[in-house]
Amino acid sequence: MTTASPAPRTARERARVELTREIVETARTHLVTAGAAGLSLRAVARDLGMVSSAVYRYFPSRDDLLTALIIDAYDAVGDAAETADRVIRRDRFLDRWMAVSHATRDWAIAHPQEWALIYGSPVPGYAAPEDTIGPGTRVSLTLTQILGDALAAGGHSTPTTVPRAVSRSMRTLKEFLPYALPDSLLVGGVMARTQLFGHISLELDGQFTNTISDLDVFFDHVMRVTGRELGLS
Amino acid sequence: MTTASPAPRTARERARVELTREIVETARTHLVTAGAAGLSLRAVARDLGMVSSAVYRYFPSRDDLLTALIIDAYDAVGDAAETADRVIRRDRFLDRWMAVSHATRDWAIAHPQEWALIYGSPVPGYAAPEDTIGPGTRVSLTLTQILGDALAAGGHSTPTTVPRAVSRSMRTLKEFLPYALPDSLLVGGVMARTQLFGHISLELDGQFTNTISDLDVFFDHVMRVTGRELGLS
DNA sequence: GGTTGTCAAGAGCACTGCTCTCAATACCGC
DNA sequence: GCGGTATTGAGAGCAGTGCTCTTGACAACC
Numbered sequence: 406m407t408t409a410s411p412a413p414r415t416a417r418e419r420a421r422v423e424l425t426r427e428i429v430e431t432a433r434t435h436l437v438t439a440g441a442a443g444l445s446l447r448a449v450a451r452d453l454g455m456v457s458s459a460v461y462r463y464f465p466s467r468d469d470l471l472t473a474l475i476i477d478a479y480d481a482v483g484d485a486a487e488t489a490d491r492v493i494r495r496d497r498f499l500d501r502w503m504a505v506s507h508a509t510r511d512w513a514i515a516h517p518q519e520w521a522l523i524y525g526s527p528v529p530g531y532a533a534p535e536d537t538i539g540p541g542t543r544v545s546l547t548l549t550q551i552l553g554d555a556l557a558a559g560g561h562s563t564p565t566t567v568p569r570a571v572s573r574s575m576r577t578l579k580e581f582l583p584y585a586l587p588d589s590l591l592v593g594g595v596m597a598r599t600q601l602f603g604h605i606s607l608e609l610d611g612q613f614t615n616t617i618s619d620l621d622v623f624f625d626h627v628m629r630v631t632g633r634e635l636g637l638s
Numbered sequence: 639m640t641t642a643s644p645a646p647r648t649a650r651e652r653a654r655v656e657l658t659r660e661i662v663e664t665a666r667t668h669l670v671t672a673g674a675a676g677l678s679l680r681a682v683a684r685d686l687g688m689v690s691s692a693v694y695r696y697f698p699s700r701d702d703l704l705t706a707l708i709i710d711a712y713d714a715v716g717d718a719a720e721t722a723d724r725v726i727r728r729d730r731f732l733d734r735w736m737a738v739s740h741a742t743r744d745w746a747i748a749h750p751q752e753w754a755l756i757y758g759s760p761v762p763g764y765a766a767p768e769d770t771i772g773p774g775t776r777v778s779l780t781l782t783q784i785l786g787d788a789l790a791a792g793g794h795s796t797p798t799t800v801p802r803a804v805s806r807s808m809r810t811l812k813e814f815l816p817y818a819l820p821d822s823l824l825v826g827g828v829m830a831r832t833q834l835f836g837h838i839s840l841e842l843d844g845q846f847t848n849t850i851s852d853l854d855v856f857f858d859h860v861m862r863v864t865g866r867e868l869g870l871s
Numbered sequence: 872g873g874t875t876g877t878c879a880a881g882a883g884c885a886c887t888g889c890t891c892t893c894a895a896t897a898c899c900g901c
Numbered sequence: 902g903c904g905g906t907a908t909t910g911a912g913a914g915c916a917g918t919g920c921t922c923t924t925g926a927c928a929a930c931c
Contacts (some may be wrong), residue, residue, distance in 0.1 A: 417897055417908070442675040445887065455698060456888080459910050467888065526758030538848065571859040574852035581849070595850070595859055596833060602845075603836015610759060612835075615771065616814070617828070619807035626804040627829055634867070650877075650928060694881050700919065727923065856908080 425463050427453060429473050429579040432517075436474060441522050446470065456529055463506050471522070475537050478519040483543025485512040490547050493558060499629075505547055506628040513605045516560040517604040524602055545598055553584050555637055593635050600631045641690040644721040656667060658696050662706050664857040666752075673746060674755050677701065704755075708770050716776025722781050731788040732862075732870040738780055739834055739861040746838045755843060757835055778831055785827050787819050788870055826868050833864045 422508060439445070446467050447457040464470040489508030493501045513520040523541065530578050564587035572588045581589070586594070607613060608620055617623045664682050672678070679700050680690040695701040722741030726734045746753040756774065777787045799818035805821045811825070819827070837860060840846060841853055 415898065421908095442697065446889090447887065456911055458912075462881085462909065463890075509739045521759035524840075524843070524845070526754035526839075528648065568855075568859060570855045574850050574856045578849045579850055592765065592863065595856075597865065599840060599860075600829060600832055601838060602834045606759075606839060607832060607835060610757070612757070616811045617807050618810055619803065622801070622803045623807045624830075626801060626825065626840075627832075631828065648929070653879095679920090689880050690919085691881075694920075778888065859921065 409601045421463070424453075428460060428463055428470070429477065431479070432474060434587070436518050436522070437516070439544075440518050441471065443509070444471065444474075472534060472536060475523055477542055478516070479537060479540035479543065481519070482509060482512045482523070483540060483547075485509065486544045486547045490551070495554060496552055496558060498558070499632045501551045502548070502597075502632040502635070502637050503625070503628055505544070505551070506632075507625070507629060509544060513609060517609050520605070524606055548598055548601075549582060550584070550592055551637070552586060552590060552635065553582075555635075556590065558587060567592055590636070591597050597635055598629050601628065601631055604628075642718070654696070657686075661693060661703070662710065665703055665707060666710070669751050669755070670749070673702065673751050677704065677707075680851035705769060707752070708756055709773055710787045711749070711756045712770060712776065713851050714749070715742060715745045715756070716773060718742065719777045723784070728787060729758055729791060731784055731791070732865045734784045734789055735781070735830075735865040735868070736861055738784070739776070739865075740858070742777055742834060743838050743841075743857060746842060747838075750842050751763075754837065757839055781831055781834075782815060782819070784870070785819060785868065786815075786821060788868075789819060789823065800825055823848070823868070830864050830868055834861065 428449060431452050432444060435449060435452075436444055439448075443522075444467070446464075450457040450460045453460075460470075464473070485508045486505045487541075489504040490501050493504050495501075496523055503612065513524075523537075567588040575588065575591055575595075578595075602622070604624060608624070613620060652758045661682060664685050665677060668677055668682055668685075672681075677696075677700070680694055682703075683690040683693045686693075699781070713807075718741045722737040723734050726737050728734075746757075756770075800821040806826065808821065808824055808828075812818070812830075837857060841857070846853060846856075
């Protein structure tokens, strides 16, 4: 939550950033209990001892408050993933992949409502604004970083060819990445991300109840298999 | 919508099942535009020319109406998957897998709100009742059926061993399935399902925008790779 | 034919997001 | 320091929500 805005000069400006932060924090505590759709601007205002219309001075609509929460959540899970990656030796690629996977899942389990907010079905009538696409890619970037490092280390299995149309469909993705990856590894990376995010979301939605008993060991195994299929070791 | 209830005798009972059906259908049309959380019981009543309290004679709460929609959606996507599987020659296992995958995705794209209702983040404050777990497994069952058939045909690659703890964590799943599958194939099946459902959900949530341009060909390729990793051909 | 149960309707409660007005007050240029 | 301006919080109000309760009408059964 490092606000990159210019230093507040006047007392009023200071009070404004302070109150804005308090509103967001109170909203987050409400989010964990009531969920995204149950987030009430009036209830937040009540908790802060102010009247509802006053909150609209700080967030022009409920959706803008939601957007602030979304950005915070993206940053939080991105932090968790990057921090987990950083403590692993750079050349232990599979370990790094496992660390990032577990960190992401752990964060999701600890903050299910915020996970649903960023990776779940969008709240009806809410369209994610452009501000969210930047921090939204941090986890994915960490994952691709591992792939890139493994490729640079040379110890990667031979890339297979993918159909031209598939290669073309990933053009925007390739332009976005800071380094080049073979097409097949790119597909594998996207699939690995789908496996990771999909598994977490399905688990949080209860789609594994009455199916898998020990989800900790199962997730670990699935992610290990996924990492090996990526050629990591 | 084949109601398995006993034939309504009196005119009143007939009017009741008729009106119940009309309510559900109107609710579904509202669902596709307003989404799950935006589904308003009053709006449904207005559309039907009745007052809101009258609807409560048929559905004791808004959640019960949602449950009816969920069961319908599970059945619809299950129908789509099973129908797609049925028209493929039984021994073309990869083709069957591709057909089921595409049918599931096509249905999801055609009914995004209903997909979100059943495979997305649960609506806040709503807990899926037991009635939904039965029809909720039809797509998954179709997928495992393909795996079972492929295994019975003998043309399957050699199963690898999985850790004992992982094997144990799938015990409830094994008891549920009507036939035995090797552990590694079971893990592969769960992962394939995660890949399929996860990809569709991520795509519907817009997580592939600015990344993959032609999602049709990309999905086809991803599912083909997944099918091959399952040992299908 | 009378009793019983079901039904639609309406009023009402507590809540929501959001807008508008109004008074108080902090800020800034002079 | 002072006056004009902009920002702020408070309150009322609108339109909407889920849900409950009561009331009167009607069909179904004995």
